[in-house]
Structures are given as C-alpha cells and as structure tokens.
Amino acid sequence: MILTSVPWHVAIKMLLEGAKMTMILSVLSILLGLAIGLPVALMETYGNKALRYVAMVYENVIRGIPLLAIYFIIFFSIPLLVGIGLPAFWAAVVGLGIRSSAYQSQIFRGGIQAVDEGQLEAAFSLGMSNLQVIRHVVLPQALRFSLPAWMNEYIIVLKDTSIALAIGIVELTRQATYLVSITGEPFKYYAAAAVIYLVIVLSLSYLASYVGKKYGIRGVGGANVRA
C-alpha cells in the first residue's frame, strides 16, 4: 500500500467541505422532521381515534428501524420496487428527516400536553375556533416548552448525518475517513473531525440557550437549554 501525505491546508479544506455538507444535511433533515413531526403530535393529541392510531403506529414503526436500515430502504430497496429513486443527497435528507420526525412528534406531544387545560378553556370561551386555539394559544406555549428537547434532537440529527456516508454522501466523517485511508493516520484526522463536531455542537448549545432566553417567558418554559 502506498500512502501519500496531504498538506495540512488541503486536509482542513476537505474537512471543512465535509462539515458544510453535514450542516446542510442536518438543517434540511431537522426541518423535514419538524414539518412531519408537529402535525403528527397534533394528530396524536387532538385527533380522533383513527388519527391517533395512525400517528401512534407511525411513531413506533419509524422509531423501531435503525437509521442505517432506513437509508438502505430509501436508497436501495425503493428504487428496485418502483423503478426510480432519489439521488443520494435527498435520500439522506428524507431518511434522517423521517427518522427525526418520529422523535420530534414525541417532543411536541409532550410540549402540547404541558399546556394547561385551563388555557384552552379560556381560549374557547372567548369564541376561538379549534384552529385559532391551536395557533394562538397551544403552539406559542407548546413550542416554548419543547425548545430544550428540540435543540437536543437537532444535535442528535447533526451527529447522525455521519451515517449518510453509507450511501456515499461526502460529509465530515466521510472526508475524515478518506483522509485516513490515503495517509494512514487515523488518529490525526478522526480527532480533527471530532473537534469540528464538538465546535459545531457547542456553538449550537450556546445558540439554543440564547434563543431560550430571548423567547422564553417566565412560566412558559424554554429558558434553560443544555446540550
């Protein structure tokens, strides 16, 4: 085996490119998870029996499948079944987003249930419709209650983007692995990748506590966030 050495600035550039993909992937995935998870949580809390059942089954099935298996199903199995598939990047976003939606729905369900029954009674007695109550009273409070756990979920999603290397996404871990394979220096490059992950996660935690303080309201939670 012939090993090459890589100049440090090239290595850093490669790692940062990977980190950029990691960020993009994680943001799109968490947003997709939000777009699915929040309605699922509302279905589970306020839906009729059938909707609650559908939501419950969805949550449990998705949470029961390993992320790697979800990726393989989306990227390899579904194209075989239907003839067309998603490009690797979108397969990664969809896989991670769907997986996260099942966890986010649990987070939001907790937040929704933390809204006091009396708040709903007061909103209804003003003459608000169901949707108005959800929009103007339930969500503003439930989202604040959910914020700490939601930021935590984002950090988990961010770290789990590394699994996307299995379907060929060039993200941070993939770049580190590539560098290791051509230089034979596993400690150096994996450590560098780990430091980059850590910096991103710590910055996010800081951002989360800032958001918590800025939008938190005494008595409605959301003020304390920890990674």
Add this chain to the structure above:
Amino acid sequence: MPTLGHEEETPVGTGHRDVVMRIENLVKNFGKKPVLRGVSFDITRGETKVVIGPSGAGKSTMLRCLNRLIEPDGGKIFFNGVNILDRNVNIHEIRSKIGFVFQHFNVFKHLTALENVKIGLKVVKGLSDDEATEKAIKALKMVHLEEDAYDRYPAELSGGQQQRVAIARALAMEPEIILFDEPTSALDPQLAGEVLDVMRDLAKKKVTMLIVTHEIGFALNAADEVLFFYNGVIWERGSPNDILHRPKREETKEFLQRIADISVLQEAER
C-alpha cells in the same frame, strides 16, 4: 313582516322582561352520576345573580354548560331567544358574546396583560391592532389594573392582578353576560377584595352577571337574587336577604352555618 336585521328577536320570556338567558330543565351526568338534575332559571339583562352551594352541588358544571365548555345531556339554554344546544348554532360566535371568568384565572401565560385582553378582539372579532389596543386599555382601566402592569406577563403579576386581567379580557369582548366561576376562591382575602371591588363596580354599571361564589358578603350587597344549589338542583332561591338571613330549608341553613364557621376561623387565624 320579518326584517333582514340580524338582531331579530325570537319571542321568549314573559313579555316586557328582557331575558338574556333562559335555562330550562338542564341535565348533566358524569358517567352514571347525575350532576345536574333539571335546573331552570332566567337571567334578566342588567341583573347580578349569585349561585351558592356546597362543592359537588353542580354549580361549576352548570356554568360550563351555559357556554358549552361542557355539553349538557338534556334541557334547553336560550341565549337571546336562540337555543344554543341546537345543532346548527355557531357555538364559537355565541361564546364570543358570553364572558367567562375562571377560578384559576387562566390568563394566557405567553401574553402580557395587555395582549391577553387584545387577543380575543383581534383573533375573534377581527379588530385592527390599534382598535384592539384602545378597547383593551379601556377594559384594563375598568378593572383598575396598574398601568405599569400592562406589559407584564402573568407570572409577574399577583393573583389579584391576573384575575382582574381575566375580567378585562371578558369585558373587552362586550359580552351580553359574564359568567364567574368562584373568581376569588384561589385568592387570599386582600387580593380577593380587589377583585370583589371590581365586580361590585360592574354590578352597579348593570353588567349582566351570573356568579358562583362563596363570598356571602358580596352576595348580600351586590346580588339581585341568590340561588342555593344542592344535589344538582336549585334547592332554594330568593332575595339575598331572604336566603342568607332567613333560609327556609334545613340544607341551606346548614351550608350557611358552615360557611360562617369557616370565615370565623379565617378571621381568628389573622
């Protein structure tokens, strides 16, 4: 010939007496347990009616049936002549005309005092922000909320202030009647006093009110009529003086005695 006006009156009541709400034979069961067993009474415009009675008598349930926060199992509730239990009634619209004040205030925790009063005006009545602010401030003045409290969140307000915000929130909607569910039970006597003063004010201004309360003193000097609830029915009713000073039935006497004992105890503790 009927006019196109939306304030068309359906004839209900005894003619010239202006009945805002007529409750007929109201029935509610929780599972197999009857809570309301046929309650009937009228609320006249401008009247302050007080409901007293032991816990479990069905007072709160009755109140919640009147704007269908709880669905009754039987009977009729006429609001301006319309039976609000009819299927084709728009209950949201009816509720916007019936104020409700809760025992535990239930002011919206994520909104400031001012925003709490504005939200119904904006979301339900569709008022502009400026119009809503103007009406909200008017309502907050009526409940004597201190101006520096307008921009505070409920967690930063005393219980008495929160309850006054809740009353302002109801008032601002310009309802035809306000229902009060033990509005001072969660407050210590001093803060309860603030709230009772506001309610006395409203009674003088002839705001139509139906009030469930244990405040006998308030009932004596502000109520037009007192209903004593017992066992899911109106056990005894009459003028405040008659019910509170000269009750006819044994259960009413017993209840008033117990209330008196409690307030003597509270007095002694202080």
